[in-house]
Amino acid sequence: MLVVFEGPDNVGKTTISENVSKQLKKDNIPTQNVAFPGNQHGTLGRFIYELHHKHNYYNINHIPQISLRLLHVAAHFDTINTSILPVIDKKLVLLDRHWWSTFVYGKVGGIKREVLDKIMEIEKMAWKDIEPDIIFLINRKKPIEIRKNQKWMKLRAEYLKLAKRESVKKNIIKIENDNTIEETTQNIISILKAY
Ligand SMILES: Nc1ncnc2c1ncn2[C@@H]1O[C@H](COP(=O)(O)OP(=O)(O)O)[C@@H](O)[C@H]1O
Numbered sequence: 001m002l003v004v005f006e007g008p009d010n011v012g013k014t015t016i017s018e019n020v021s022k023q024l025k026k027d028n029i030p031t032q033n034v035a036f037p038g039n040q041h042g043t044l045g046r047f048i049y050e051l052h053h054k055h056n057y058y059n060i061n062h063i064p065q066i067s068l069r070l071l072h073v074a075a076h077f078d079t080i081n082t083s084i085l086p087v088i089d090k091k092l093v094l095l096d097r098h099w100w101s102t103f104v105y106g107k108v109g110g111i112k113r114e115v116l117d118k119i120m121e122i123e124k125m126a127w128k129d130i131e132p133d134i135i136f137l138i139n140r141k142k143p144i145e146i147r148k149n150q151k152w153m154k155l156r157a158e159y160l161k162l163a164k165r166e167s168v169k170k171n172i173i174k175i176e177n178d179n180t181i182e183e184t185t186q187n188i189i190s191i192l193k194a195y
């Protein structure tokens with residue numbers, strides 16, 4: 001089973017997916033956390049994560065938007081093959097981000113729709129026929145740490161628009177994480193247990 005956590009930065013996705021996983025493991029449900037672009041040492045996904053966050057460290061002054069999206073797509077091919085496909089039949093995979101991030105960050109980054117659609121065609125090939133069983137869209141009124149607020153509001157709006165479009169074909173559950181992390185975790189656990 002594949003369960004996805006999506007949403008802009010700083011809404012609590014990583015913490016929630018780790019808390020949910022800890023709780024399910026306590027209940028003897030085999031669970032695996034996976035994050036996009038990738039968090040396993042020794043993988044291309046992890047390298048692209050590092051490159052995204054610390055491009056100056058690699059002596060790169062600037063990564064153009066289209067290049068950045070294509071790097072993420074390359075990471076997704078890797079993470080799906082190295083971390084998702086080998087365990088998907090045996091474990092509940094909790095995935096921190098999905099192809100939605102490529103679309104939303106690309107759109108807010110100003111990539112023209114026809115170019116973005118082409119990038120998305122390749123991105124979706126990485127997924128073969130794997131569809132999430134549930135997508136939790138984690139939402140907040142404002143980011144947990146207030147930094148680049150204007151861009152964050154745009155990301156949030158794009159996520160909400162995409163969720164509306166996708167809701168005809170996918171099981172999308174919007175979760176408000178404005179209260180405590182414990183409440184949000186319990187809310188998600190009860191939804192998963194009832195599923
Ligand atoms: N409901 C909440 N209330 C207060 N702090 C929270 C809440 N949810 C998450 N956090 C904290 O916010 C920070 C950022 O969360 P994180 O899981 O990294 O978000 P994301 O993965 O969406 O960027 C973490 O320190 C986390 O513990």
Ligand SMILES: Cc1cn([C@H]2C[C@H](O)[C@@H](COP(=O)(O)OP(=O)(O)O)O2)c(=O)[nH]c1=O
Nearest residue numbers: 008009010014036037052072097101102105
């Ligand atoms: C998966 C993905 C992430 N990203 C971005 C979103 C985040 O800024 C960054 C991932 O870094 P990370 O620190 O994991 O994000 P978060 O704050 O959600 O925990 O990569 C893309 O731009 N495109 C993508 O396809």
